[in-house]
Amino acid sequence: MSEMFSLSPSHPMPLYAQLTRAIQFAIATGRLRVGEQLPTVRQLAVELRVNANTVAKVYTELERSGILETRRGVGTFVSARHFAANHHEEHEKHLQELVDRFVEEAGAMGFSVDDLLDQLQSRRTKETKINV
Amino acid sequence: MSEMFSLSPSHPMPLYAQLTRAIQFAIATGRLRVGEQLPTVRQLAVELRVNANTVAKVYTELERSGILETRRGVGTFVSARHFAANHHEEHEKHLQELVDRFVEEAGAMGFSVDDLLDQLQSRRTKETKINV
DNA sequence: TTACTTGTACTAGCGTCGTAGTACAACCAG
């Protein structure tokens, strides 16, 4: 494990957000598997040259989302619960919220839902998306 | 013109952003037509109980985007240039950027483009969207 | 030119957010 994740302090996106995304992405793409242990808060903090609290906040937040599971004195792990049966409902809800925001923003710019559909359609055929 | 726009100071979205959206939306829906004059910076500031500078910044920004046109000593108007022939390319570019962000965010959450398409599809049939 | 309108530039204050520092609490292994 040379470098688990990588952050750019100069990037406008805050460190904690970058790390959150990185972890979610790693799980979604299978680079982190269910049950697997993540680096220690301090360990990852040193590696990323970041305060331990920043890492801890990310872990806490992801635990709240049900993605991670943490045991004091042991470590933090990729949760199995998140991938259980009832997970679908929650996940679906997130998707709905995301699309809500998206449609709203697009509307303010004068785009219709159909415009968005067209754009997305062209992407579907053009690119080969990473499959989880 | 009782109240051109309305803002919520308590809303987390900053005033300038609210106003920007409101103006864009008014133009997109035809409530403000090409060539029409907008309220004066100070006039609108008083009406919205906001500093004149806040309104001015919004006007300036929208002028940069080519949506408005301002003439000193006269006022600010809805630009015709923005709706010219070459406007389409630029507008299309904005749409692409928006969709880029969208797909990226969704990807981080583990959603595929097809998932997004499904969600959007259901919205298209469910709601009757405002047509510009 | 002069009076009055318009938008603009500069500055300061305030709040919020992100991050780091430090000290604490829970847990495991011996």
Place this chain on the structure above:
DNA sequence: CTGGTTGTACTACGACGCTAGTACAAGTAA
């Protein structure tokens, strides 16, 4: 129990963004 690990709570500082205040510049109309 004891030493060392783990995550956690609290606090404070710095930076940035948003808004307001004030003074200025450019244009119009008489």
